[in-house]
Amino acid sequence: xxxxxxxxxxxxxxxxxxxxxxxxxxxxxxxxxxxxxxxxxxxxxxxxxxxxxxxxxxxxxxxxxxxxxxxxxxxxxxxxxxxxxxxxxxxxxxxxxxxxxxxxxxxxxxxxxxxxxxxxxxxxxxxxxxxxxxxxxxxxxxxxxxxxxxxxxxxxxxxxxxxxxxxxxxxxxxxxxxxxxxxxxxxxxxxxxxxxxxxxxxxxxxxxxxxxxxxxxxxxxxxxxxxxxxxxxxxxxxxxxxxxxxxxxxxxxxxxxxxxxxxxxxxxxxxxxxxxxxxxxxxxxxxxxxxxxxxxxxxxxxxxxxxxxxxxxxxxxxxxxxxxxxxxxxxxxxxxxxx
Amino acid sequence: xxxxxxxxxxxxxxxxxxxxxxxxxxxxxxxxxxxxxxxxxxxxxxxxxxxxxxxxxxxxxxxxxxxxxxxxxxxxxxxxxxxxxxxxxxxxxxxxxxxxxxxxxxxxxxxxxxxxxxxxxxxxxxxxxxxxxxxxxxxxxxxxxxxxxxxxxxxxxxxxxxxxxxxxxxxxxxxxxxxxxxxxxxxxxxxxxxxxxxxxxxxxxxxxxxxxxxxxxxxxxxxxxxxxxxxxxxxxxxxxxxxxxxxxxxxxxxxxxxxxxxxxxxxxxxxxxxxxxxxxxxxxxxxxxxxxxxxxxxxxxxxxxxxxxxxxxxxxxxxxxxxxxxxxxxxxxxxxxxx
DNA sequence: CTGAAAGCGCTTACAG
DNA sequence: CTGAAAGCGCTTACAG
Numbered sequence: 001x002x003x004x005x006x007x008x009x010x011x012x013x014x015x016x017x018x019x020x021x022x023x024x025x026x027x028x029x030x031x032x033x034x035x036x037x038x039x040x041x042x043x044x045x046x047x048x049x050x051x052x053x054x055x056x057x058x059x060x061x062x063x064x065x066x067x068x069x070x071x072x073x074x075x076x077x078x079x080x081x082x083x084x085x086x087x088x089x090x091x092x093x094x095x096x097x098x099x100x101x102x103x104x105x106x107x108x109x110x111x112x113x114x115x116x117x118x119x120x121x122x123x124x125x126x127x128x129x130x131x132x133x134x135x136x137x138x139x140x141x142x143x144x145x146x147x148x149x150x151x152x153x154x155x156x157x158x159x160x161x162x163x164x165x166x167x168x169x170x171x172x173x174x175x176x177x178x179x180x181x182x183x184x185x186x187x188x189x190x191x192x193x194x195x196x197x198x199x200x201x202x203x204x205x206x207x208x209x210x211x212x213x214x215x216x217x218x219x220x221x222x223x224x225x226x227x228x229x230x231x232x233x234x235x236x237x238x239x240x241x242x243x244x245x246x247x248x249x250x251x252x253x254x255x256x257x258x259x260x261x262x263x264x265x266x267x268x269x270x271x272x273x274x275x276x277x278x279x280x281x282x283x284x285x286x287x288x289x290x291x292x293x294x295x296x297x298x299x300x301x302x303x304x305x306x307x308x309x310x311x312x313x314x315x316x317x318x319x320x321x322x323x324x325x326x327x328x329x330x331x332x333x334x335x336x337x338x339x
Numbered sequence: 340x341x342x343x344x345x346x347x348x349x350x351x352x353x354x355x356x357x358x359x360x361x362x363x364x365x366x367x368x369x370x371x372x373x374x375x376x377x378x379x380x381x382x383x384x385x386x387x388x389x390x391x392x393x394x395x396x397x398x399x400x401x402x403x404x405x406x407x408x409x410x411x412x413x414x415x416x417x418x419x420x421x422x423x424x425x426x427x428x429x430x431x432x433x434x435x436x437x438x439x440x441x442x443x444x445x446x447x448x449x450x451x452x453x454x455x456x457x458x459x460x461x462x463x464x465x466x467x468x469x470x471x472x473x474x475x476x477x478x479x480x481x482x483x484x485x486x487x488x489x490x491x492x493x494x495x496x497x498x499x500x501x502x503x504x505x506x507x508x509x510x511x512x513x514x515x516x517x518x519x520x521x522x523x524x525x526x527x528x529x530x531x532x533x534x535x536x537x538x539x540x541x542x543x544x545x546x547x548x549x550x551x552x553x554x555x556x557x558x559x560x561x562x563x564x565x566x567x568x569x570x571x572x573x574x575x576x577x578x579x580x581x582x583x584x585x586x587x588x589x590x591x592x593x594x595x596x597x598x599x600x601x602x603x604x605x606x607x608x609x610x611x612x613x614x615x616x617x618x619x620x621x622x623x624x625x626x627x628x629x630x631x632x633x634x635x636x637x638x639x640x641x642x643x644x645x646x647x648x649x650x651x652x653x654x655x656x657x658x659x660x661x662x663x664x665x666x667x668x669x670x671x672x673x674x675x676x677x678x
Numbered sequence: 679c680t681g682a683a684a685g686c687g688c689t690t691a692c693a694g
Numbered sequence: 695c696t697g698a699a700a701g702c703g704c705t706t707a708c709a710g
Binding site: 356357358359360363370371372375394396397398399400 | 695696697698699701702703704
């Protein structure tokens with residue numbers, strides 16, 4: 001209000017140097033005599049001066065802001081990823097501008113426009129896709145785009161995922177080894193690459209084991225939908241003896257539904273999830289699941305983003321981080337299965 | 340890269356008008372003839388032009404960016420709040436720049452400096468506190484600060500919380516009505532206002548009921564600490580018959596610990612939480628808890644922030660939103676308790 | 679090493 | 695209504 005914002009000119013006046021000198025003192029790598037540095041620093045300190053990031057961004061063309069489009073914040077996988085992402089980026093001098101996405105491509109496109117108006121240095125899309133039109137636009141503007149936990153082959157965008165197809169296979173193999181006969185799949189949203197890939201791998205391995213899925217339903221990555229599916233499965237004449245669920249949060253809903261019906265997960269029916277969110281290891285669920293190594297995924301995304309920003313000529317990369325089966329008690333453990 | 344970013348000058352050239360005219364077309368409330376508007380819009384469309392928000396911010400002094408300092412993202416309360424906050428602000432044309440906070444006042448102060456360098460229009464601190472020095476600095480710079488889910492009386496900052504003291508009282512009264520005799524409290528972090536207030540209200544009501552707490556421990560808002568506390572409580576000669584826990588996430592850890600010891604929450608020992616995060620209503624926990632009305636808290640915070648930005652003379656306000664007891668099955672329900 | 683000056687992309691009085 | 699011009703707070707060649 002009163003003192004308002006302090007500018008480099010005011011600092012210069014107090015320090016008895018030119019405004020350029022002040023700027024140099026705050027520009028890493030610029031040259032200034034020890035004496036200048038000292039006087040400027042002390043004047044800046046006194047006035048509480050910090051360079052205006054926005055003004056710097058205007059002239060340098062670098063805002064040091066990364067736009068993040070995120071959805072599904074109620075799924076523990078994302079807050080955990082967001083936190084690490086923010087920390088990693090903060091460490092490199094970047095910050096995250098948040099956009100919560102409506103889940104349609106349309107909604108995301110609208111948000112992307114906003115994002116670009118903020119002159120962000122890069123855009124990370126967590127679990128959402130965009131139109132190829134927008135992808136081109138970003139490319140034209142020289143703004144790197146990295147997809148996180150979503151693939152989109154054709155668009156020439158960088159994408160960091162885990163090995164979803166292999167994960168789906170792993171799930172099936174584990175269930176097969178456990179000698180389950182009636183294996184159902186409440187799949188992840190089939191409009192998403194993760195949902196499709198996990199299902200594809202799962203069916204592939206089932207097929208190899210000469211087993212037809214007992215049931216195959218799109219759970220839409222929605223707890224309520226998953227619970228309803230589970231209800232149906234349990235109400236049928238023949239029940240499944242195992243259910244592979246497209247992500248952990250849906251699996252929790254499935255387990256809750258089973259217990260409400262007096263059925264014990266892991267004893268009566270095996271349940272397998274996908275993600276390994278922190279909650280999965282809590283006593284109440286103790287869910288056997290395929291882990292998505294969120295930390296490595298985030299680090300890879302950051303790394304990809306940063307090299308893309310610093311070396312604009314780098315071609316986009318699609319990287320898959322290895323998933324991993326985490327054995328707990330929600331699914332029968334095959335005899336002799338390596339602990 | 341190639342076409343790079345489009346500027347108003349280019350649009351002006353294509354539309355055959357001055358650069359100022361372009362600016363006016365994109366400035367709500369500015370005057371331009373229908374003909375100008377039409378030509379500019381079409382040229383802008385063709386070029387994919389969007390006004391540079393940063394340049395606009397420089398001249399207007401309004402960045403339309405709100406800095407958010409957040410911690411505890413693993414606690415479901417915060418992602419849920421974050422999502423709603425982002426949506427509400429987005430609707431008003433603002434966006435959130437995220438800062439993940441180290442939990443000390445020092446760490447937060449460092450982050451605040453960064454925040455102010457970004458020329459944010461306002462700062463929301465979720466569950467963290469700052470030094471009075473920084474509070475003054477922000478005030479001097481004319482940047483409104485709103486505390487979310489944390490109070491800090493002396494600093495003259497706006498603060499939105501729920502009625503924590505009354506909530507603590509409610510918890511005790513419910514337990515008292517349920518005729519529990521050995522009531523323990525694993526408290527929220529005593530370094531935080533929420534932890535202190537809940538505990539104070541709780542002890543107050545207990546005292547009124549002429550009951551001495553069976554045990555009183557600082558759970559630090561940490562699941563592991565809470566689990567260890569629970570372990571101790573269960574291992575003692577005399578066990579509590581009820582535990583009021585400082586937040587839901589710690590309560591989940593307590594319930595897990597009890598079950599691992601073969602003790603049934605709600606039957607053998609009553610457990611009460613605080614927050615009512617979505618997870619609390621899931622079958623696995625079905626936790627009786629004091630609800631913090633997160634949506635109303637967020638809306639109030641947004642409202643407070645916005646009026647503070649638009650009318651800088653508005654005095655800071657401390658608002659408490661009413662909490663509410665949500666009765667589920669984790670604690671014995673007193674006879675005749677109003678459903 | 680240092681200062682004067684141009685320029686980043688806008689908005690906003692100021693004339694017309 | 696509309697254009698020319700100043701200015702927001704910086705960085706960065708350019709001379710010295």
